[in-house]
Amino acid sequence: MTALAPAVTVAPSRRLSPLTAVANTLTLTWRSLLKLRTNPEDIFGLVLTPVMYLLLFTYLFGGAISGNVHNYLQFELPGILVLAVIFSTLGTGQALSEDIRTGVFDRFRSLPISRSAPLAGAVLGDVTRYALSVAITLAFGMLLGFRIQASPLAAAAACLLVLVFALSMCWLSALLGLVSGSARGVQWIGSLIYFPLTFGSNVLVPTDKLPGWLQAFVKGNPLTFLTEAERGLLVGGPVAPAVIRTLLWSLGLFLVFAPLAVQVYRRRT
Template sequence: MRSTLAKPNADHQYKNYTGLGQTVRNSLTMAYRGLLKIKRTPEQLFDVTFQPILFTLMFTYIFGGAISGNVQNYLPVIIPGILVQTVITTSIVTGVQLREDMDKGVFDRFKSLPIARIAPLAGALLADTIRYTIATVLTFIMGYIMGYRPEGGLLYVAISGVLVIACSWAISWIFAFFGVIARNASSVQGISIIVLFPLTFLSNAFVPVNTMPDWLQWVVNVNPISHLVTAVRDLTNAGTVGGDLAFSLIGAGVIVAIFAPLTVRAYMRRT
């Protein structure tokens, strides 16, 4: 006689893997997977190791004398700018690698595992904070080697680093969204560069705002990157906390509030 026992469906089979605690554990496991990928292919860190060094050297010695009279006077201006520019640019990799994993079928394999569906996405975003940290530390080290001595002290330097990492993590949600909806990894990188490069270069990261035309000053002053750069300069060079820090944190929160749900919704549809 045929058994009357019902075969468990997929929803029943995986219902125990959708709790908050399990989701956090799965996300941390996926973040560890991301770190293992870096360990096995260390060339993934070229952008966060060589870029801070090259950009700091080039911008400092090319623009230092013209803008501030000498390199020493320019370092308090350029190091916070290079820090913000480098770390935020690094967040593009989040969307590119996410798209590559989806194209290779990695996420299809994850769907067959008894893990929270959101874990691969959350884990990728968590793992990339290590990249941001490396870029932050190397930028300050390079600045120190060149003679930069932040008057704000080590504590405020650390706070500025955490601020930049937090804002970069928030911005990475934008590029993660591009990674989910784009057709291939190259299009993710192209779209991200088009969005990000005008924001970083049309800011106060490299030159004083008062040297620009009036119409461009208005653009620079409303640019959120400029507020982040100013907040970092206040922290590192003076040890002060101003309105730009609050504006940067609020802006980061708004980005996450908008793009996190959009990214998760698009990701759930694709996977």
């Protein structure tokens, strides 16, 4: 029974060192990324969603909105980038609710590890997923004929900006995951919030082609600013106001939802 014999000699430590907390977080980031490798459906969703969006919207709306497909692709791709990444943030909440449902969270909580590591590890792992989603959207878009017209540096900034925004949004998703109790619940409530937010923006259609009342909503929607910033950084045009507004929104969303999620998580802990 040597495999099971208990450790007898070491006295338990009183407190957790900050270094341990970092190590715990990295281990759980590793875990989150491992799933990407071992779970084909996950990869499928991550790859196919932007590909499907691009094919569908480009050829469905291209002619009608921009006269031809190429012009529309130049207009729409920055928006699809936003769409793909924002929807992939739903995965954060789904994974969390799944961990709660299966009892994996209880297992973590019974271990002598940092209380915040499961949450922080999940979010860090997901940022990698978002980056993948950005890369796939850009690569497939370019395959269809999208051309980056701004400098490479600006393009890199575009990728970074959408990731920053996603990092804020994923706290909303995490909150949904912590309160809803099931992956399906996250999908449901998430869709109710995400659909108006994403499609009720300038992602697919220029704002001036919309009826007045809708314009008012679209103009206040943070995703409109993000999309404007992405367009500026990828194909040229005014950038600074949209970027600043996007960053302010990111900060605001983060300041509201991250503490709320942590609060709910702590109460469960």
